[in-house]
Amino acid sequence: MPLGPLWLGLTLLGALQTWAQHPTLVLVPAPALLRVPVQLDFQEEQFQGRWYVLAETENSSKQREPISYYVNTFELLKNHSFRVSSFLKRNNSCDHWIRNLVQQDKPGQFTLDSFRGLGLKRYEMRVVKTDYQRFALVLHTSILATKEGVRASLYARDSQLDPELRGKFLNFIKSLGLTDRHVAFITHDSKRGS
Numbered sequence: 233m234p235l236g237p238l239w240l241g242l243t244l245l246g247a248l249q250t251w252a253q254h255p256t257l258v259l260v261p262a263p264a265l266l267r268v269p270v271q272l273d274f275q276e277e278q279f280q281g282r283w284y285v286l287a288e289t290e291n292s293s294k295q296r297e298p299i300s301y302y303v304n305t306f307e308l309l310k311n312h313s314f315r316v317s318s319f320l321k322r323n324n325s326c327d328h329w330i331r332n333l334v335q336q337d338k339p340g341q342f343t344l345d346s347f348r349g350l351g352l353k354r355y356e357m358r359v360v361k362t363d364y365q366r367f368a369l370v371l372h373t374s375i376l377a378t379k380e381g382v383r384a385s386l387y388a389r390d391s392q393l394d395p396e397l398r399g400k401f402l403n404f405i406k407s408l409g410l411t412d413r414h415v416a417f418i419t420h421d422s423k424r425g426s
Contacts (some may be wrong), residue, residue, distance in 0.1 A: 268358060268360060268371055268408065269360060270338045270339070270340040270341050270358050270359065270360065271340045271359045271360060271361055271362055273339075274338075274339035274340030274359060275364065276308055276312060276314075276335075276339065277308060278364040279306060279308075279314075279359065279362065279364060279368070280306045280307060280308040280314065281305065281306060281389075282303060282304075282305045282389070283303065283304050283305070283306065283368060283387035283388065283389065284302070284303050284387065284388050284389070284390065284391045284418075284420060285299075285302040285303065285304065285385055285386070285387060285418055286386045286387070286388050286391075286393045286397065286401075286417065286418055286420075287385070287386040287393065287398070287401050287415055287416065287417050287418065288383055288384065288385045288386070288415070288416050288418070289383070289384050289405055289410055289411075289412070289414050289415040289416065290381065290382060290383045290384075290410075290414065291380075291381065291382040291383075291410060292381065292414075296414075296416055297322045297323060298322060298323075298416070299320060299321070299322045299416060299418045300321050300322060300418070300419055300420070300421045301319070301320070301321035301418070301420050301421055302318075302319070302320045302321070302418050302420075303318070303319050304316055304317070304318045304387070305317045305318075309332075311334075311335075312335045312339075313332055313333055313334040313335055313342070313345070314332070314333045314342065315330065315331075315332055316330065316331050316332070316333055317329075317330050318330075318331075321421075331344055331345075332344070332345040332346075333345070333357055336356070340358060340359040341356065341357075341358050341359075342356065342357045342358075343355055343356050343357075351376055351377075352374050352375065352376055353375040353376070353377075354373070354374060354375045355372070355373070355374045356372070356373045356374070357370060357371070357372050358370065358371045358372075358373075360404070361400075361404070362387075365389060366388060366389055366390070366397070367386065367387065367388050367389075367397050367400065368386075368387040368388075369384070369385075369386060369387075369400065369401065369404045370384070370385045370386075370387055371383075371384055371385075371408070372384075372385065382408070382410070384401075384404060384405050384408060384410060386400070386401040386404075391420035392420075393417060398417075401415075402415075
């Protein structure tokens with residue numbers, strides 16, 4: 233009897249058993265960063281300012297609490313890095329945090345200045361595409377322990393999601409090999425002021 237089909241069957245059975253025991257495992261592999269471009273001729277002065285986060289998705293299948301408001305404000309510093317102030321509202325809680333993103337080899341590519349305190353081995357943010365006036369497609373990658381996390385975000389200068397931006401984001405995540413099953417579109421409730 234040939235052993236090839238037997239080994240294949242046992243391997244598949246083991247994979248299914250592992251998945252059944254740990255259904256929240258990362259299901260979609262992280263995209264190869266070498267094939268994900270950075271915005272050509274990135275203009276840091278034009279990128280600074282307020283960006284509403286209108287949509288996000290990850291390479292994880294975990295359920296996330298709905299977000300009703302999420303905004304990042306990028307302040308350009310003298311060393312070409314950004315101080316980023318973030319405000320996020322979900323359910324009855326509000327979170328605010330500040331972090332510094334340090335420019336890497338390419339303009340438009342950043343890392344956190346102190347990610348090791350967060351338990352991360354690596355963190356990177358890339359501005360993949362932007363017109364500076366309306367939208368930005370942003371890719372965040374991180375390694376925590378042995379898991380590689382990927383999050384794609386749609387930033388916009390306005391808090392309203394229009395069909396064109398929605399389409400750009402869905403095309404972006406598909407180009408990364410991510411699924412649209414876990415996309416979180418953020419509503420930006422009107423009770424929150426500007």
